Amino acid sequence: MKRIEANLAPNAHAMNPEILQRTVKVLNSEGLHMRPADKLVRAAVGFQSTIELEREGQIADCRSMISLLTLGAMQGCELTLRAQGPDADVAVAAIVQLFESQFNEP
Amino acid sequence: MLELQGIAVSPGVAIGKALVFDREGYSLAQCLIAPELAEREWERLGKAIERAHKNLESSREKTTANWGARLGDIFSAQQQLLRDPRILSEMEHLIRDKRYSADYAVSEVFAKYAAAFRRASSSFLAERAGDVHDVERLLLEALSGKPTATIRQLPHEAIVVSHDLTPGETAGFDATKVLGICTEAGGPGGHTAIVARGMEIPAVVGVGNFLHNIRSGDEVIIDGHLGRIIVSPDDATKERYLQRRRARQSIAEQLREIRDLPAVTSDGIRIELMANVEFPHETQACLDRGADGVGLYRTEFLYLGHDSEPTEEEHYQAYLRVVRDMQGRPVVIRTLDLGADKMGMVRPAEPENNPFLGLRSIRLSLRNPALFRIQVRAILRAACAGDCRIMFPMVTTLDELRSARFLLRSVSEDLAAEGVHVPCAVQVGMMVEVPAAVLMLDRFIDEIDFVSIGTNDLTQYTLAVDRSNDAVADLYQACDPAVLRLIQRTHQIVSERGKSTSVCGEMSNNPAHALLLVGMGIRTLSLAPAAIPIIKKAIRSVTIGQCEAMAWRALRLSTAREVEAFLMNQLAGLVPEIVLQA
Numbered sequence: 001m002k003r004i005e006a007n008l009a010p011n012a013h014a015m016n017p018e019i020l021q022r023t024v025k026v027l028n029s030e031g032l033h034m035r036p037a038d039k040l041v042r043a044a045v046g047f048q049s050t051i052e053l054e055r056e057g058q059i060a061d062c063r064s065m066i067s068l069l070t071l072g073a074m075q076g077c078e079l080t081l082r083a084q085g086p087d088a089d090v091a092v093a094a095i096v097q098l099f100e101s102q103f104n105e106p
Numbered sequence: 107m108l109e110l111q112g113i114a115v116s117p118g119v120a121i122g123k124a125l126v127f128d129r130e131g132y133s134l135a136q137c138l139i140a141p142e143l144a145e146r147e148w149e150r151l152g153k154a155i156e157r158a159h160k161n162l163e164s165s166r167e168k169t170t171a172n173w174g175a176r177l178g179d180i181f182s183a184q185q186q187l188l189r190d191p192r193i194l195s196e197m198e199h200l201i202r203d204k205r206y207s208a209d210y211a212v213s214e215v216f217a218k219y220a221a222a223f224r225r226a227s228s229s230f231l232a233e234r235a236g237d238v239h240d241v242e243r244l245l246l247e248a249l250s251g252k253p254t255a256t257i258r259q260l261p262h263e264a265i266v267v268s269h270d271l272t273p274g275e276t277a278g279f280d281a282t283k284v285l286g287i288c289t290e291a292g293g294p295g296g297h298t299a300i301v302a303r304g305m306e307i308p309a310v311v312g313v314g315n316f317l318h319n320i321r322s323g324d325e326v327i328i329d330g331h332l333g334r335i336i337v338s339p340d341d342a343t344k345e346r347y348l349q350r351r352r353a354r355q356s357i358a359e360q361l362r363e364i365r366d367l368p369a370v371t372s373d374g375i376r377i378e379l380m381a382n383v384e385f386p387h388e389t390q391a392c393l394d395r396g397a398d399g400v401g402l403y404r405t406e407f408l409y410l411g412h413d414s415e416p417t418e419e420e421h422y423q424a425y426l427r428v429v430r431d432m433q434g435r436p437v438v439i440r441t442l443d444l445g446a447d448k449m450g451m452v453r454p455a456e457p458e459n460n461p462f463l464g465l466r467s468i469r470l471s472l473r474n475p476a477l478f479r480i481q482v483r484a485i486l487r488a489a490c491a492g493d494c495r496i497m498f499p500m501v502t503t504l505d506e507l508r509s510a511r512f513l514l515r516s517v518s519e520d521l522a523a524e525g526v527h528v529p530c531a532v533q534v535g536m537m538v539e540v541p542a543a544v545l546m547l548d549r550f551i552d553e554i555d556f557v558s559i560g561t562n563d564l565t566q567y568t569l570a571v572d573r574s575n576d577a578v579a580d581l582y583q584a585c586d587p588a589v590l591r592l593i594q595r596t597h598q599i600v601s602e603r604g605k606s607t608s609v610c611g612e613m614s615n616n617p618a619h620a621l622l623l624v625g626m627g628i629r630t631l632s633l634a635p636a637a638i639p640i641i642k643k644a645i646r647s648v649t650i651g652q653c654e655a656m657a658w659r660a661l662r663l664s665t666a667r668e669v670e671a672f673l674m675n676q677l678a679g680l681v682p683e684i685v686l687q688a
Binding site for chain 2: 034067
């Protein structure tokens with residue numbers, strides 16, 4: 001079974017301590033396509049925190065389908081997940097879980 | 107008059123006016139508004155978004171009901187695009203700060219993303235451009251209040267001409283209005299081809315660049331038998347095709363009269379005519395034409411044109427519907443036959459030099475047991491609802507057959523352990539498509555219940571011809587004596603053990619070939635639902651002795667050309683009234 005490669009320690013230096021950061025990896029064979037993006041957006045809108053994904057300097061708002069798709073994240077791609085706000089810890093856990101479970105896609 | 111050659115993917119002839127869908131050609135005049143109207147324009151857009159959202163919701167429900175949740179989900183993802191905060195804020199900026207009209211803002215923002223996706227190096231992004239475009243059109247329609255011509259809602263009967271069709275477009279086809287389909291891109295295993303065949307709409311794909319040579323309203327003929335399209339035909343050409351169509355109509359009327367009669371030779375030998383289907387809803391066409399069952403249910407449709415693998419439940423629902431609809435008639439489900447020209451989500455890690463000799467079909471399934479198990483579980487569950495049989499494609503070695511059977515047994519045990527009811531005996535068959543399987547069939551035969559000959563691949567592998575390769579396609583001849591000998595040998599070995607052989611390749615769709623197969627001893631043919639009436643007519647017009655004499659002579663000829671000429675001659679003598687169409 002493939003496992004998520006998560007950077008468990010928050011990247012504290014030079015960051016606002018309120019921002020939680022993780023590295024997530026796209027495990028789905030077809031990358032971050034329409035359906036996973038759909039699920040990410042649905043998850044993200046349920047939190048008060050701002051949630052972003054970054055790939056090679058390009059930042060996507062997790063509430064925006066189009067910006068997630070624009071990342072063009074293929075399988076194996078590593079993304080930096082950032083969340084800031086009152087429920088940032090729960091949000092990060094939920095998003096990490098989505099990536100780990102391959103968005104519940106078989 | 108302009109004549110173009112493409113790939114014939116769905117038979118039939120269509121004559122009508124073209125409706126050209128050009129992705130790039132859909133543009134709006136730049137239109138600015140007075141500053142005091144900006145707020146009203148923004149509200150107008152908000153209302154249009156609501157309407158478009160409702161519209162998508164009804165498309166989603168309709169598509170889910172007709173084609174399953176996988177295609178329906180395309181629309182739910184499109185709804186997400188419609189409410190995308192980034193798109194909204196960009197449109198708001200254009201309307202409020204730059205005084206764009208709502209229509210202009212929509213077109214500007216969506217076109218920007220569609221273009222960016224198309225330019226992207228990854229193919230999955232490029233495909234998303236189609237979804238973005240769909241949403242743009244929908245929103246523009248909602249704004250203007252009048253529908254622009256979309257493929258989903260054709261204003262009149264037309265021949266759809268396009269560069270390519272997105273899954274969303276083909277899923278929403280109105281079969282009563284689409285007379286024919288012609289696309290610049292696409293291949294025989296592609297989405298458009300599958301949908302067109304399923305809906306029995308004549309289609310030619312892979313024509314190459316020609317959209318600059320055709321305009322909406324031009325008269326077009328699509329010849330789905332020869333893969334030809336004719337733009338603005340001259341009078342003589344049009345008359346020729348009209349004549350063929352009239353002749354076909356009169357044949358069709360005769361065929362309707364025998365619809366409810368069995369396929370029996372005039373001396374009383376019953377031939378089973380089963381149907382080849384790709385979509386669950388095709389069971390209606392099978393029943394309408396009096397099919398004796400489904401002889402080949404291709405399951406690739408579940409994988410093609412989707413973003414992710416189908417779930418066990420999606421497999422199960424599709425199979426269950428077919429098994430139930432067929433009301434106790436046998437349904438043979440072929441496990442996944444992906445690879446080579448038909449690619450779904452599972453792809454080999456490296457591009458293959460010889461995909462037809464590569465990781466495809468049963469090889470691909472055995473290499474991906476997790477995926478294979480999902481499908482087999484669904485088939486076994488569906489088998490509780492009727493006479494459902496399982497068939498493995500492209501089996502080449504006995505090891506493959508045994509591995510597949512082993513997996514089948516272990517899945518069956520798992521289901522039983524989970525308390526899921528599975529039938530104690532499901533018939534298991536293999537497709538004979540590789541010469542090696544014919545040569546070794548006496549070893550396979552005791553480990554299977556039935557055999558189905560896939561003449562398309564058998565011809566390709568026997569004659570070493572890739573029929574999608576123009577340079578050698580003429581060498582592809584199903585009636586080559588070498589292929590006929592393999593069919594004969596297969597039938598002989600199978601019948602010696604008291605088991606049954608069916609033929610499910612394209613040969614079964616051709617009346618002359620079908621009579622030859624009957625003469626060779628085959629008693630079950632599986633064919634396109636649309637071809638059942640004409641094959642039934644041919645069978646009812648002959649005696650078994652005539653077929654046997656025909657086969658005896660044909661098997662003594664030495665070249666494909668001789669066989670073909672002989673068979674056509676025979677058919678003209680035996681069933682003259684259908685020869686026009688043959």
